[in-house]
Amino acid sequence: MVDVDGGQVGDLFAFTADDPGEYASASHTRPSTGRLFPRPGQNVLTNLRRPILELVEDNSPGYHDTLYAACDAARYRSLGVDAPHRSCAQNLGESIAALGLPGVVVPQPLNVFMDVRVDSDGEMSSRPASSGAGDHLIFRALLDCYVILSSCPMDIVPISSGGITALAIDVDDQLSTGTAPLRGSAPGGELQPSSRMTA
Ligand SMILES: [Zn+2]
Secondary structure, eight states: OEESSSSOOEEEEEEESSOTTSBBOHHHHHHHHOSSSOOTTOEEEBTTSOEEEEEEEEOSOOOOBSSSOOOOHHHHHHTTOOSOOOOHHHHHHHHHHHTTOOOOOOOOOEEETOEEEEOTTOOEEEEOOOOOTTEEEEEEESSOEEEEEEEOOOOSSOOSSSSSOOEEEEEOOTTTTOOOOEEEEEOTTSOOOEEEEOO
Protein backbone atom coordinates (compact mmCIF):
# COMPACT_ATOMS: atom_id res chain seq x y z
CA MET A 1 0.00 0.00 0.00
CA VAL A 2 1.57 3.20 -1.19
CA ASP A 3 1.03 6.77 -0.04
CA VAL A 4 1.59 8.15 -3.51
CA ASP A 5 2.00 11.84 -2.74
CA GLY A 6 2.58 11.55 1.00
CA GLY A 7 0.60 12.76 3.99
CA GLN A 8 -2.55 10.76 3.20
CA VAL A 9 -4.46 8.72 5.75
CA GLY A 10 -6.22 5.53 4.67
CA ASP A 11 -8.74 3.23 6.30
CA LEU A 12 -7.80 -0.37 5.74
CA PHE A 13 -10.45 -3.10 5.85
CA ALA A 14 -10.08 -6.81 5.19
CA PHE A 15 -12.82 -9.45 5.06
CA THR A 16 -12.26 -13.19 4.88
CA ALA A 17 -13.25 -14.63 1.53
CA ASP A 18 -15.33 -17.37 3.11
CA ASP A 19 -17.26 -15.23 5.57
CA PRO A 20 -17.63 -11.44 5.29
CA GLY A 21 -18.80 -11.58 8.91
CA GLU A 22 -15.17 -12.19 9.86
CA TYR A 23 -13.04 -9.14 9.28
CA ALA A 24 -9.86 -7.40 10.35
CA SER A 25 -10.44 -5.54 13.58
CA ALA A 26 -8.04 -3.04 15.09
CA SER A 27 -9.65 -3.41 18.49
CA HIS A 28 -9.04 -7.17 18.44
CA THR A 29 -5.50 -6.59 17.15
CA ARG A 30 -4.33 -4.26 19.93
CA PRO A 31 -4.42 -6.86 22.76
CA SER A 32 -2.30 -9.15 20.57
CA THR A 33 0.29 -6.61 19.47
CA GLY A 34 0.32 -4.75 22.78
CA ARG A 35 0.86 -1.55 20.85
CA LEU A 36 -1.12 1.35 19.43
CA PHE A 37 0.81 1.09 16.16
CA PRO A 38 1.61 -2.32 14.70
CA ARG A 39 5.18 -3.01 13.74
CA PRO A 40 6.65 -5.21 11.02
CA GLY A 41 6.40 -8.83 12.06
CA GLN A 42 3.10 -8.31 13.86
CA ASN A 43 -0.27 -9.58 12.68
CA VAL A 44 -3.62 -7.92 12.21
CA LEU A 45 -6.34 -10.10 13.78
CA THR A 46 -9.94 -10.62 12.83
CA ASN A 47 -12.92 -10.18 15.12
CA LEU A 48 -12.53 -13.93 15.74
CA ARG A 49 -8.89 -13.25 16.68
CA ARG A 50 -7.41 -15.11 13.74
CA PRO A 51 -4.38 -13.56 12.00
CA ILE A 52 -5.50 -12.24 8.60
CA LEU A 53 -2.68 -9.88 7.55
CA GLU A 54 0.96 -9.76 8.54
CA LEU A 55 2.68 -6.40 8.42
CA VAL A 56 5.89 -7.34 6.65
CA GLU A 57 7.50 -3.99 5.89
CA ASP A 58 6.92 -0.35 6.76
CA ASN A 59 9.16 2.44 5.53
CA SER A 60 6.87 5.22 6.78
CA PRO A 61 7.30 6.97 10.16
CA GLY A 62 5.24 4.10 11.57
CA TYR A 63 2.06 5.79 12.79
CA HIS A 64 -1.02 3.74 11.87
CA ASP A 65 -3.88 4.58 14.21
CA THR A 66 -5.96 1.81 15.73
CA LEU A 67 -8.26 3.96 17.86
CA TYR A 68 -10.42 6.06 15.54
CA ALA A 69 -13.57 4.67 13.96
CA ALA A 70 -13.99 5.13 10.21
CA CYS A 71 -15.40 8.52 9.28
CA ASP A 72 -19.07 8.43 8.35
CA ALA A 73 -21.97 10.78 7.67
CA ALA A 74 -22.68 11.25 11.38
CA ARG A 75 -19.05 12.19 12.03
CA TYR A 76 -19.20 14.95 9.43
CA ARG A 77 -22.52 16.19 10.79
CA SER A 78 -21.00 16.34 14.27
CA LEU A 79 -18.24 18.50 12.83
CA GLY A 80 -20.77 20.97 11.44
CA VAL A 81 -20.87 19.79 7.84
CA ASP A 82 -24.43 20.16 6.57
CA ALA A 83 -23.88 19.14 2.94
CA PRO A 84 -23.31 15.51 1.95
CA HIS A 85 -19.67 14.57 2.42
CA ARG A 86 -17.98 11.41 1.18
CA SER A 87 -16.72 9.15 3.97
CA CYS A 88 -14.68 6.02 4.51
CA ALA A 89 -17.86 4.22 5.57
CA GLN A 90 -19.45 5.16 2.23
CA ASN A 91 -16.35 4.07 0.31
CA LEU A 92 -16.46 0.75 2.14
CA GLY A 93 -20.17 0.27 1.49
CA GLU A 94 -19.81 0.96 -2.23
CA SER A 95 -16.82 -1.38 -2.48
CA ILE A 96 -18.68 -4.14 -0.66
CA ALA A 97 -21.63 -3.72 -3.02
CA ALA A 98 -19.34 -3.77 -6.07
CA LEU A 99 -17.89 -7.05 -4.85
CA GLY A 100 -21.38 -8.48 -4.50
CA LEU A 101 -20.92 -9.13 -0.81
CA PRO A 102 -23.69 -8.72 1.72
CA GLY A 103 -23.75 -5.56 3.75
CA VAL A 104 -21.57 -5.64 6.81
CA VAL A 105 -20.97 -3.53 9.85
CA VAL A 106 -18.14 -1.02 9.53
CA PRO A 107 -15.22 -2.66 11.32
CA GLN A 108 -12.74 -0.76 13.45
CA PRO A 109 -10.18 -0.13 10.69
CA LEU A 110 -6.43 0.04 10.79
CA ASN A 111 -5.90 3.68 9.88
CA VAL A 112 -2.71 3.58 7.86
CA PHE A 113 -0.43 6.63 8.03
CA MET A 114 -2.75 8.23 10.64
CA ASP A 115 -0.93 9.76 13.58
CA VAL A 116 -3.00 9.65 16.78
CA ARG A 117 -1.08 9.64 20.02
CA VAL A 118 -2.06 9.26 23.66
CA ASP A 119 -0.21 11.17 26.38
CA SER A 120 0.48 9.97 29.91
CA ASP A 121 -2.84 11.41 31.12
CA GLY A 122 -4.78 9.55 28.46
CA GLU A 123 -5.39 12.60 26.28
CA MET A 124 -5.60 11.76 22.61
CA SER A 125 -4.36 14.09 19.90
CA SER A 126 -4.32 13.65 16.15
CA ARG A 127 -1.59 15.17 14.01
CA PRO A 128 -1.30 15.62 10.27
CA ALA A 129 0.15 12.52 8.67
CA SER A 130 3.93 12.64 8.39
CA SER A 131 4.29 9.94 5.75
CA GLY A 132 6.27 10.99 2.70
CA ALA A 133 5.61 10.53 -1.01
CA GLY A 134 6.06 6.89 -1.90
CA ASP A 135 6.06 5.61 1.68
CA HIS A 136 4.64 2.12 1.73
CA LEU A 137 3.42 -0.76 3.81
CA ILE A 138 3.71 -4.37 2.73
CA PHE A 139 1.18 -6.85 4.10
CA ARG A 140 1.07 -10.58 3.57
CA ALA A 141 -2.39 -12.14 3.43
CA LEU A 142 -2.54 -14.97 5.94
CA LEU A 143 -6.12 -15.88 4.98
CA ASP A 144 -7.87 -15.61 1.62
CA CYS A 145 -9.46 -12.21 1.93
CA TYR A 146 -10.85 -9.11 0.33
CA VAL A 147 -8.85 -5.97 1.13
CA ILE A 148 -10.43 -2.54 0.81
CA LEU A 149 -8.46 0.66 1.29
CA SER A 150 -10.27 3.98 1.53
CA SER A 151 -8.25 7.13 0.96
CA CYS A 152 -9.81 9.06 3.83
CA PRO A 153 -11.68 12.15 2.59
CA MET A 154 -11.56 13.85 6.00
CA ASP A 155 -10.78 17.50 5.29
CA ILE A 156 -12.31 19.04 8.40
CA VAL A 157 -9.92 17.67 11.01
CA PRO A 158 -6.34 17.93 9.70
CA ILE A 159 -5.34 14.26 9.77
CA SER A 160 -3.97 14.25 6.22
CA SER A 161 -1.50 16.87 5.05
CA GLY A 162 -1.28 18.56 1.67
CA GLY A 163 -4.88 17.88 0.67
CA ILE A 164 -6.68 14.62 -0.01
CA THR A 165 -4.61 12.51 -2.37
CA ALA A 166 -4.44 9.00 -3.75
CA LEU A 167 -3.32 5.79 -2.14
CA ALA A 168 -2.33 2.83 -4.29
CA ILE A 169 -2.43 -0.91 -3.83
CA ASP A 170 -0.03 -3.29 -5.49
CA VAL A 171 -1.13 -6.91 -5.30
CA ASP A 172 1.84 -9.20 -5.67
CA ASP A 173 0.95 -12.86 -6.10
CA GLN A 174 4.47 -13.88 -6.95
CA LEU A 175 5.12 -15.38 -3.56
CA SER A 176 2.23 -17.80 -3.85
CA THR A 177 1.20 -18.16 -7.48
CA GLY A 178 3.93 -16.64 -9.66
CA THR A 179 1.53 -14.29 -11.46
CA ALA A 180 2.37 -10.70 -12.25
CA PRO A 181 1.58 -8.00 -9.70
CA LEU A 182 -1.46 -5.80 -10.17
CA ARG A 183 -1.73 -2.16 -9.31
CA GLY A 184 -4.70 0.06 -8.74
CA SER A 185 -5.16 3.61 -7.58
CA ALA A 186 -7.91 6.15 -7.34
CA PRO A 187 -8.14 9.84 -6.50
CA GLY A 188 -8.71 10.69 -2.88
CA GLY A 189 -12.29 10.75 -1.76
CA GLU A 190 -13.55 8.55 -4.56
CA LEU A 191 -14.30 4.89 -4.63
CA GLN A 192 -11.07 3.06 -3.97
CA PRO A 193 -9.83 -0.12 -5.57
CA SER A 194 -10.67 -3.37 -3.90
CA SER A 195 -8.48 -6.37 -4.13
CA ARG A 196 -8.88 -9.95 -3.23
CA MET A 197 -5.65 -11.24 -1.79
CA THR A 198 -4.81 -14.91 -1.74
CA ALA A 199 -2.93 -16.25 1.22
ZN1 LIG B 1 -12.16 8.54 6.70
